[in-house]
Amino acid sequence: MKINGVEIDDTFAEAFPMKATRIIITAMNLKWAYHAANALRGFATSVIACGVEADIEHELKPSETPDGRPGISVMIFAMSTRQLAKQIPIRVGQTIMTTATTACYSGILDSEETVPMGRNLRYFGDGYQISKVINGRRFWRIPVMHGEFICEESAGVTRAIGGGNFLILGKTARQVLAASEKAVEAINAVPGVITAFPGGIVGSGSKVGSKYAFLGASTNEAYCPTLKGQVKSELPENIGSVLEIVIDGVDEESINEAMRVGVTTACSYGPKKGIYRISAGNYGGNLGPHLFYLRKILS
Amino acid sequence: MNALTFELKSAPEFPLDVSPLIPDRLEGLDLQKIKALKVEYGKQKTSVSSLFRVSGRDREHIRIQGSTSRLQSVGKDMTRGTVEISGDVGKFLGQGLKGGRLEVHGNAGDWVGNRMTGGRINIYGNAGDYVGASLPGDTFGMNDGFINILGNAGDRIGDKMRRGMIVIHGQAGNFCGSRMYAGTIVVLKEAGNNTGVGMRRGSLILARKPAHISATFRSCGVLKMQFLRLLFTQLLQYGDEFSLFRKFGAEARRYTGDRARNGKGEILILLNTNSGPQ
Numbered sequence: 001m002k003i004n005g006v007e008i009d010d011t012f013a014e015a016f017p018m019k020a021t022r023i024i025i026t027a028m029n030l031k032w033a034y035h036a037a038n039a040l041r042g043f044a045t046s047v048i049a050c051g052v053e054a055d056i057e058h059e060l061k062p063s064e065t066p067d068g069r070p071g072i073s074v075m076i077f078a079m080s081t082r083q084l085a086k087q088i089p090i091r092v093g094q095t096i097m098t099t100a101t102t103a104c105y106s107g108i109l110d111s112e113e114t115v116p117m118g119r120n121l122r123y124f125g126d127g128y129q130i131s132k133v134i135n136g137r138r139f140w141r142i143p144v145m146h147g148e149f150i151c152e153e154s155a156g157v158t159r160a161i162g163g164g165n166f167l168i169l170g171k172t173a174r175q176v177l178a179a180s181e182k183a184v185e186a187i188n189a190v191p192g193v194i195t196a197f198p199g200g201i202v203g204s205g206s207k208v209g210s211k212y213a214f215l216g217a218s219t220n221e222a223y224c225p226t227l228k229g230q231v232k233s234e235l236p237e238n239i240g241s242v243l244e245i246v247i248d249g250v251d252e253e254s255i256n257e258a259m260r261v262g263v264t265t266a267c268s269y270g271p272k273k274g275i276y277r278i279s280a281g282n283y284g285g286n287l288g289p290h291l292f293y294l295r296k297i298l299s
Numbered sequence: 300m301n302a303l304t305f306e307l308k309s310a311p312e313f314p315l316d317v318s319p320l321i322p323d324r325l326e327g328l329d330l331q332k333i334k335a336l337k338v339e340y341g342k343q344k345t346s347v348s349s350l351f352r353v354s355g356r357d358r359e360h361i362r363i364q365g366s367t368s369r370l371q372s373v374g375k376d377m378t379r380g381t382v383e384i385s386g387d388v389g390k391f392l393g394q395g396l397k398g399g400r401l402e403v404h405g406n407a408g409d410w411v412g413n414r415m416t417g418g419r420i421n422i423y424g425n426a427g428d429y430v431g432a433s434l435p436g437d438t439f440g441m442n443d444g445f446i447n448i449l450g451n452a453g454d455r456i457g458d459k460m461r462r463g464m465i466v467i468h469g470q471a472g473n474f475c476g477s478r479m480y481a482g483t484i485v486v487l488k489e490a491g492n493n494t495g496v497g498m499r500r501g502s503l504i505l506a507r508k509p510a511h512i513s514a515t516f517r518s519c520g521v522l523k524m525q526f527l528r529l530l531f532t533q534l535l536q537y538g539d540e541f542s543l544f545r546k547f548g549a550e551a552r553r554y555t556g557d558r559a560r561n562g563k564g565e566i567l568i569l570l571n572t573n574s575g576p577q
Contacts, residue, residue, distance in 0.1 A: 067525070068532040103525060128563075130500070132483065132526065133443070133462055134533045141526050148525045 001295050003267040007277045008294050013165045013259065014282035015290040018047075018077045019084055020160035020250060021115055022057065022107030025096055026071035030059065036102045037072040039095035044076070045197045048206070048217055051087045053077045053162065053248055055194035066105045066137075067150070073107050075194045077162050077248045081113050084157060089120040092151065097121060100146045108156030109137070118142075118151035161290050164193075164247035164255035167205070167223065167279040168266045173241040175274030177201070180243045182269075183262040193249035193258040202244040205281060220281075238276060252290060260297050300357035302383065303333075307351055307365035313341030314389065315350065317363065318372040322380030322399065325358045368408055374401045377418065390427075393420045396444060409453070410434070415463065416442040421449075428453035428472065431465050431482075439480060441465070449540065454491070457484045460501065466534070466541075476503040479564060483530070487543075498557050498564035504530075506547075506569045516556030516566060523549045524567060547572050 001008040025040070027033040037056050044054035054076040065071035076091075078084040096104045104117060118140035122129040125142040131153075132139045138153035168183070170176040184200030187193060195201075210218035221227050222234040223242045235242070245262055249255040269275040280294050305320060316339035319325075325333055334348035347353065355362070359380040363370070366386035374382045376395040387405040394410065396418040406424035412431045426448045431441035432455050439461035451469035458474065460482040467484070473491035476484050479501035487506045495503045496513050504527070531544040548571030555565050 066532060067529040069528065101525075103529070130502075130526075130563075130565075131481070132502070132530075134464070134483075134530060135536060137533075139529065147522065150525055150529055 001298070003264065003298065004270045006267040006270060006275050008298060009277065009279040010295055011280050012282055012285065012294065013163070013280040013292040014285060014288040015161045015163040015255065015292065016288045018079060018160045018162035018248065019081045019157050020075055020077045020248070021084055021088065021155045021157050023074050023076065023092070023155055024060065024065060024071050024105040024107045025074065026065045026067055026069040026103045026105070027099065028069065028101040030070045030072070032099060032101055033070060033072045036096045036099035037074050039099065040074055040091050047079050051078065051083055053194070053196035055196045057194060067103055077160055077194070077196070081115060081157050085115040088115045088117060088155060092117050093121050093124070097124070097144070097149050097151070103150040105152045106155040108158055111156030111158055113157040114154035115157055116154050118153045121151050158250060160248065160250050161252060161255055162248040163288065164249060164259055164292055165244055165281050166259055166263055166294065167242055167244050167281060168275060169235065169239045169242050169277040169279060171238065171240050171274035171276065176241045176243050179266045179269040179273070179275050180245060183245055183266040186261040186265040187245070187247060187258045190254060190258045190261060192251065192254035193247050195245060195247055197246060200245060202246055205242070205244040208283060234279070244281065255292060256297055259292055263294065263298060301355045302357050302360040302362040303355040304362040304364060305347070305351040305353055310367050311340065311350065311369045313369065314371050315340050315369050316372050317370050318375035320361055320363065321374055321377040321382060322359050322361065323378055325361070366405065368406070387424070393418070396420065406450070412441050412444065412446045414442070415444045417444045419445045419447070421447050423449050425450035425469070426452040428455055429458065430456045431460050431463065432456065432458035441482065445537065447540070457482060476501065495564060495566050496557055497560055499560045500563045503564070503566045504569065505566065506572050508568050512554060512566065513557065515559045516554040517558065519553040519555055521550065521552050521570065524551050524553065525549065527551060527567065
């Protein structure tokens with residue numbers, strides 16, 4: 001199969017069940033909402049060592065937020081609700097609460113599972129915190145130096161899928177990066193998905209395991225262009241750079257759609273602009289229950 | 300489906316307890332059984348059919364027509380559905396209400412929402428004393444839920460209130476929010492004397508400055524309260540009758556008290572009720 005002269009491998013991306021939450025950050029203006037959102041999603045590229053994977057989902061108009069101020073919705077993914085419950089209060093407390101004029105709300109309502117936010121952070125109020133139940137939602141008013149930090153009691157948790165991905169193979173790093181950037185832009189327009197890596201792109205895709213017993217993940221040498229002659233490589237002679245785009249989403253449909261628009265956008269660059277092949281990362285199909293076949297998605 | 304309608308044949312001479320006329324009690328009953336239900340009328344128990352003309356089918360939507368202030372305990376212990384009343388109601392409207400909606404197109408008597416733990420009460424006229432307040436001997440008043448009064452309300456609104464919200468579009472009487480434990484009371488016109496006296500926690504939000512604030516309250520100055528932004532935005536979702544909150548600013552003078560108790564309650568006097576969100 002070829003799209004615009006770009007070869008689509010007959011392979012699939014293998015994805016895993018995750019748990020996700022959505023947090024809505026509001027502030028006096030978008031600039032300060034972004035300060036908080038960027039801090040919250042900092043060091044959250046991969047669950048391998050960060051605990052969670054997080055990214056800004058989209059901006060929210062004042063009419064879309066609980067307090068009528070401009071806001072940003074951030075999605076946070078982890079392997080379990082327990083992991084989320086460990087990370088969310090720490091991250092919200094150290095990033096959103098410390099940002100001037102912010103407030104923090106749950107972006108998922110009526111869910112079966114929740115993770116604590118204000119439930120833990122209220123103690124920062126040292127006895128002066130105030131609980132308010134409005135519209136069936138509990139908010140904590142924590143007096144702080146900028147005024148009041150308002151934080152919802154907890155954030156809803158939903159089932160999600162992590163690890164949808166595809167690889168863009170091309171001639172040079174510059175060319176592959178240009179195509180990848182555009183692909184990520186297209187993916188960001190799809191609701192319910194995030195690309196947690198910096199700029200949405202993985203520069204150092206990994207495989208499971210290592211020759212070193214202490215290491216759980218290590219470089220994916222089959223796709224390292226510098227090792228083409230040294231290992232059992234997946235790369236032919238003309239490939240000089242490979243970048244991976246990893247997508248977490250709330251359901252299979254959203255990941256399907258994100259992969260479709262991402263691959264299509266990358267392919268629009270074509271071999272003339274140095275994009276030769278699209279592939280995907282998997283573990284043989286035995287580990288993850290969700291398989292995304294590239295050719296099926298694109299047909 | 301058309302609402303199950305109870306039309307009073309004539310104005311009752313004695314207090315009439317209509318607490319059985321709620322969706323929870325009428326579910327699965329045919330019209331004959333409903334007509335045969337007994338209600339307390341004065342000192343006697345009388346069948347529904349001797350007092351009301353019954354028509355309609357929808358057990359989840361009940362309408363009471365020709366109501367007077369002798370009707371008591373409307374919607375008592377209800378958990379779901381709607382009870383709509385054309386006319387006035389007497390004491391104990393929505394006592395022990397757990398869910399659902401009560402709509403009163405008239406005035407209500409004393410003790411509205413007593414022991415209420417959920418649901419919503421809409422009163423299009425005035426309400427009497429002790430709205431959401433505790434009965435003598437009860438530890439707490441209203442425990443949760445929402446009471447919206449478009450007219451005025453009497454004294455001791457939200458006395459010992461524990462949780463929930465009361466919005467009064469008109470005036471409030473004396474001792475509004477007295478001995479409150481928590482919850483929110485909003486009054487859009489004048490509140491009477493001794494507002495908030497003895498409150499431990501909770502928020503009293505007054506659109507107009509009261510004539511008098513107890514000496515046991517201390518001013519925290521004029522502030523832009525982020526909480527008010529959240530509250531007004533959320534109130535918009537309760538229905539069109541709250542669209543006036545769209546115009547309200549977040550600026551308020553904050554008093555904390557009652558310092559004769561633990562002093563963690565607050566009275567917020569709105570300064571800018573028509574300049575729009577800021």
